[in-house]
Amino acid sequence: MSTIAEFRVPAAETALSATFEAVPSVRFELEASVSKTLPSLWVSGVERETIEDAFAGDSSVEAFELVTRSEERLLYDIESSTAQAFYDKLLSSDGSLLEGHGCDGWWQYKMRFRSREALVETHERLENDDITVDLSRVTDISRMTTGNSRLTPEQHEALTAAFERGYFQIPRQISMEELAAELGISHQALSERLRRAYGTLVDAEVQPANEQTNS
Structure with missing residues (x-):
């Protein structure tokens, strides 16, 4: 039976750590996607020039492009082999990303796994790569x-x-x-x-x- 897990990982061990440090007020939200490629990022809490300067100075960002903007948010496509490698690890046990947010130097995720075993595999894979996983909630859908x-x-x-x-x-x-x-x-x-x-x-x-x- 499927399992829902909510957890966070530090940006310092994954991606965009320098961007968080340069712009402490920035908030990220991963755009909903069924693709296995890195989702686009909604950016808020910062002006366009400021965030683009931060991206340009972040070694984990290889390229970026503004896709669209609203009154309060900017949507970017980001090229980052570091972030893509982490994303691949998240999804390699058939996990599905339901939500993803970034703020205060942490990436927070809500994911669905086909089983507890798949969640454990993902957790162990990240820990083995020296990525700290702060697990806050695990719920079996059958118990919901x-x-x-x-x-x-x-x-x-x-x-x-x-x-x-x-x-x-x-x-x-x-x-x-x-x-x-x-x-x-x-x-x-x-x-x-x-x-x-x-x-x-x-x-x-x-x-x-x-x-x-x-x-």
Whole structure:
């Protein structure tokens, strides 16, 4: 059964340490992505000229490009072999990155793993590379269902993964094929789990109203 883990690692042992030191107020957010390549970075808390000077002076950054900007944030594509190597280690045991943030010299992550064993493998891999892992929370998805839930653990897992990975967003952030691959099941199995989960949830909402009408 899938496991959700929340943890942080120091930038000094991964990437962009010099940028954090040069601009203490900077905050990063990894853009949602299903790719195995390094995600783009949303940057806030700093002006464009300041962050680009910091990137230029950071030995872990080989190249950077502004993709777009909003009133409060800047989106950059970053080329960094150091960051890519770390990202590869994170995902090498079929982990899926749900959230990623950087501030105060730390990178904070929320990830889903297919099993506790996959989480342990990732933790050991990072520790063996002298990367400190500060684990704050580990939750088995099967335990996230309440005692009154009518969903099976497998249905709950499928719905949770679909929601977290943007399957229900418009436009969709992940295809059913990609989501099924992350869960380690077939496209057909995922489709069936989601359909049954939809039916259960709709029944839970509609049935009480019908019972009141018939009473």
